[in-house]
Amino acid sequence: MRSFISIVVAAFSLTPYALAAPNGSRAGQCPPGRPARALYFQTNMRSGNSIVAVPIMSNGAVDTNKYSTHATGGNGSAGMEAMNVTAGPDPLFSQDSVIVKDNMLFAVNAGSNTLTMFNINPRHPTCLTMVGEPASTMGDFPVAVAYSRKLKMACVLNSGASDGVACYSVSARTGLRPLDKSARKLNIGQSTPPVGPTGTVSDIFFTPDSKSLIVIVKGNPPTGVAGFVAVYPVQNGKISTTPVKSNPTGSVALFGSSMISNTEIIATDAGFGTMKLKLNPKTHVVDAEVKTTIAGQAATCWTAYSPKTESVYVTDIKMNRIEEINACTGKVVSALDFTNGNVGNIDDIVGGDFLYTLSPSNGKVDIAVVSLACGQGKMKELGTFSIRNGPDQFSQGLAVL
Numbered sequence: 001m002r003s004f005i006s007i008v009v010a011a012f013s014l015t016p017y018a019l020a021a022p023n024g025s026r027a028g029q030c031p032p033g034r035p036a037r038a039l040y041f042q043t044n045m046r047s048g049n050s051i052v053a054v055p056i057m058s059n060g061a062v063d064t065n066k067y068s069t070h071a072t073g074g075n076g077s078a079g080m081e082a083m084n085v086t087a088g089p090d091p092l093f094s095q096d097s098v099i100v101k102d103n104m105l106f107a108v109n110a111g112s113n114t115l116t117m118f119n120i121n122p123r124h125p126t127c128l129t130m131v132g133e134p135a136s137t138m139g140d141f142p143v144a145v146a147y148s149r150k151l152k153m154a155c156v157l158n159s160g161a162s163d164g165v166a167c168y169s170v171s172a173r174t175g176l177r178p179l180d181k182s183a184r185k186l187n188i189g190q191s192t193p194p195v196g197p198t199g200t201v202s203d204i205f206f207t208p209d210s211k212s213l214i215v216i217v218k219g220n221p222p223t224g225v226a227g228f229v230a231v232y233p234v235q236n237g238k239i240s241t242t243p244v245k246s247n248p249t250g251s252v253a254l255f256g257s258s259m260i261s262n263t264e265i266i267a268t269d270a271g272f273g274t275m276k277l278k279l280n281p282k283t284h285v286v287d288a289e290v291k292t293t294i295a296g297q298a299a300t301c302w303t304a305y306s307p308k309t310e311s312v313y314v315t316d317i318k319m320n321r322i323e324e325i326n327a328c329t330g331k332v333v334s335a336l337d338f339t340n341g342n343v344g345n346i347d348d349i350v351g352g353d354f355l356y357t358l359s360p361s362n363g364k365v366d367i368a369v370v371s372l373a374c375g376q377g378k379m380k381e382l383g384t385f386s387i388r389n390g391p392d393q394f395s396q397g398l399a400v401l
């Protein structure tokens, strides 16, 4: 074993290092890592929403000198926090407001109640072409979108006074075709814009086998209203009209979540940290399995899963740190404190052997990059890259090609 390790270390030490890590010698003990190609988020501006596409370089860093912007044909919006304060960062109180699947990008327009679809040119991944027209979300204030490759279907989640889930068939040529006449109501009793973050919807995603569509809704501790997980069984290629609702024991305000298998979910909970949830594929009931309290957390809300490291990386809007959760045990394995001086981070995403987080503020959007190439328990801060004079604190969503 020892000789194997020393051979591996010797092999890597012969490799010239492109990674400009804070400690070159320590990062040099890891492979350089496979990069993704481009990173995407939405400006969510109320005067006109756009997708920002940022190229990723061979060392995993983003090239913020070469980003492009693409109008979605809709407007952004922002929820309200207590006492008439406009929310932002995290104006949508959600994860998955922008997703990328199979060279297609989907983004919600919370201020126009529409969903926009783009094709991504795989040879020039910052080159996007809108397909068809933005489609009505059949509700108010859409905040998240899911896509199933197997069903060739997208479903959108509305968070406003008219809430609920609407689905579309997806064609890379013709775009979105509505499959529903009206949204499946959740009746959580919100306004438009919603008042949150508690008591609003959080996330929507399919199970990897596309046998269920899952919606996460935050509880509202001040009013004593419990949050829930709504599971819509997929039968004969159709999303059922009514969900099976569960209230996992001990959850407070379930937020962004990642599926790590067809039955296991790692969810954040803004109230304490993370929760590993188990979906019963027969009854569609979701139960709490492991509750993990993150020390010092303020609002743990976003997840990104790496199947390679078998970890889920979670961010906190008020703590400038990544916590690494073992996807199997649901427990914390490591943490990395950023040195960039930001308050915290919202959406995060894994691309290849790198993790990206979004930290929007007034006048600037920061993207922090972490190398995951050393494996589980060994995050390395690569650097933070800024976009100025454009997208601001209302930016949201993060996706990768």
Ligand SMILES: *[C@@H]1O[C@H](CO)[C@@H](O)[C@H](O)[C@H]1NC(C)=O
Residues within 6 Å of the ligand: 022, 023
């Ligand atoms: C870099 O290495 C020095 C000396 O070993 C250590 O004190 C410091 O904490 C390291 N910095 C980072 C960012 O790992």
Ligand SMILES: *[C@@H]1O[C@H](CO)[C@@H](O)[C@H](O)[C@H]1NC(C)=O
Residues within 6 Å of the ligand: 046, 047, 048, 073, 074, 075, 111, 112
């Ligand atoms: C976007 O908002 C502007 C007002 O700021 C309005 O004139 C325009 O119609 C809106 N566009 C859409 C697509 O909702």
Ligand SMILES: *[C@@H]1O[C@H](CO)[C@@H](O)[C@H](O)[C@H]1NC(C)=O
Residues within 6 Å of the ligand: 083, 084
């Ligand atoms: C909050 O906004 C609403 C709607 O704009 C307004 O009616 C209300 O007076 C405001 N409340 C405070 C405390 O400013």
